[in-house]
Amino acid sequence: MSAAFEKIAILGLGLIGSSLCHGIKEKKLALKIVGHAKSAETRRVAHEIGLVSEVFEDPADAVKGADLVILCAPVGVCGALAAAIGPHLKQGAILTDVGSVKGAIVRDCGPHVPPGVHFIPGHPIAGTEQSGPRSGFAALFHNRWCILTPVAGSDGAAVQKLTQFWEALGSNVDVMNSDHHDLVLAITSHLPHLIAYNTVATAADLETVTNSEVIKYSASGFRDFTRIAASDPTMWRDVFLNNKEAVLEMLGRFTEELAVLQRAVRWGDGETLFNLFTRAREVRRGIIAAGQDTAAPDFGRKQS
Numbered sequence: 001m002s003a004a005f006e007k008i009a010i011l012g013l014g015l016i017g018s019s020l021c022h023g024i025k026e027k028k029l030a031l032k033i034v035g036h037a038k039s040a041e042t043r044r045v046a047h048e049i050g051l052v053s054e055v056f057e058d059p060a061d062a063v064k065g066a067d068l069v070i071l072c073a074p075v076g077v078c079g080a081l082a083a084a085i086g087p088h089l090k091q092g093a094i095l096t097d098v099g100s101v102k103g104a105i106v107r108d109c110g111p112h113v114p115p116g117v118h119f120i121p122g123h124p125i126a127g128t129e130q131s132g133p134r135s136g137f138a139a140l141f142h143n144r145w146c147i148l149t150p151v152a153g154s155d156g157a158a159v160q161k162l163t164q165f166w167e168a169l170g171s172n173v174d175v176m177n178s179d180h181h182d183l184v185l186a187i188t189s190h191l192p193h194l195i196a197y198n199t200v201a202t203a204a205d206l207e208t209v210t211n212s213e214v215i216k217y218s219a220s221g222f223r224d225f226t227r228i229a230a231s232d233p234t235m236w237r238d239v240f241l242n243n244k245e246a247v248l249e250m251l252g253r254f255t256e257e258l259a260v261l262q263r264a265v266r267w268g269d270g271e272t273l274f275n276l277f278t279r280a281r282e283v284r285r286g287i288i289a290a291g292q293d294t295a296a297p298d299f300g301r302k303q304s
Contacts, residue, residue, distance in 0.1 A: 004029050004165055009062045011036040011081060012072030013046050013055070014232070015127060016098045018136025020070060021051045023169040026138045036062040037133075045133045060088045068165070071097035071109070076238035079108025086112035094158050096122045100185055102149045102178035104242035110151060118158035121149045121178065124171060125189070129230035142170035143291055149178040186246035191254060193236055194247065196228035 008030040010017045017035070024030050035052040036059040037043045046055045056062040063069050063085045071078050078097060089095060095117055099105050105121045113119040126144040128135070146166040150159050163173045176184075203214050203222070218226070240247055257276075264272040 003031050004161065004168070005066075005068045006030070007032045007034065007066045008068045008070070009034050009036065009066035010052065010070050010072055011059050011062060011085070013037045013042055013051060013133045014072065014131050015135045015140075016124065017070070017072035018046075018051055018133045019126075019138065019140040020072065020098075020136070020169075022136050022138035023141060027168045029165060029168055030068070034062050034066070042133050049134065051133060051136075059085050063088050063090075063093075065090055067093050068162075069093060069095045071095075071099070071105075074232075074235045074238045075099040075101050075104055075242050076234075078105055079112070082109035082112040086114055089114060089117045091116040092118070094118045094120060094162055096120050096148075096162060098122060098124055100125075100189060101239055101243040102147075102181045106149070106151060106178050118155050119151055120154055120159055120162050121151070122162065122166070123147045123149075123181065123185070124166065125185075126171075127231075129227050131232045139170070141166070144171055146171040146173050147181055148173060148175050149181050150175065182243050182246045183249070186243060186250040190239055190243060190247050191250045193228055193231065194240065194251070195254075196225040197236075199225045200229040 008024060010020055010033065013021070013035050021033055021035070024033055033052045035043075035046055035055040036057070037046060037055060038057070040057075043055045043057065046052055054062075059081055067090060069085065069089065071081055073081055078099060082095075095109075095113060096119075097105050097109070099121075100123055102121050102123060109121075110119060124141055124144060124146040126140050126146075128140075148159065148162060148166075159175070163175075166173050199222070206214075214222075260272065261276065263269070264276075
């Protein structure tokens with residue numbers, strides 16, 4: 001695909017932002033990529049490793065003349081970021097983001113988008129537990145889903161252009177409204193992270209098991225919880241504060257199912273346990289069949 005954009009501005013150069021830089025360069029999707037980072041150290045590293053041609057402390061400087069602007073900052077600061085760049089956005093530019101909560105992005109950023117700028121929130125469902133400008137890699141988005149949640153009145157041609165951008169990066173693209181996105185992600189992403197954080201914290205608090213034993217005897221299930229719990233605390237704090245209604249709904253359903261499991265274990269109800277585990281295994285098989293994970297042993301990790 002030839003350069004789809006003359007200038008792309010990436011505001012935030014962590015895992016997603018730096019991966020976008022690598023992917024855009026690999027696929028030659030822009031003639032120029034510039035960045036913004038609050039941290040002087042991040043700006044220094046971005047220069048050092050050549051992530052972008054220019055990196056700015058002031059986001060307004062980064063977006064001037066850009067025809068695609070991508071907010072790659074935590075959800076909680078995107079509203080202030082949109083307010084800072086709104087007056088400087090180019091007419092006809094596309095403004096999007098990568099946050100995993102979309103209702104809050106629409107609420108906080110929408111009022112600052114000037115007429116003539118195409119506001120199309122987005123969410124690439126891809127990531128690792130790593131963060132920072134050195135953590136990115138172009139293949140992060142390969143065969144992953146990116147969800148776009150256009151606002152009312154979105155320009156169809158702009159939505160199509162952004163769709164083609166994500167497809168060029170290797171993603172499959174789906175379109176839905178922001179409320180539906182937030183409900184779906186509450187169960188597929190947000191609740192699992194909440195459970196992982198709590199499980200790891202519970203293990204850490206156990207007085208009868210030393211930290212060395214928790215680490216020494218970690219089986220694959222606990223190891224995967226710790227991997228999830230290693231995710232960026234700022235990002236996940238903002239996710240839960242900004243998607244609390246959907247998360248609380250899913251947490252309520254989870255608690256009800258957990259009570260059923262608790263009773264089954266207490267009363268030796270093997271049939272209930274077997275049926276639930278069988279249903280859960282079918283979900284896992286569906287994920288593998290959809291190409292969203294591998295059936296390799298140990299959750300796809302390379303074996304030593």
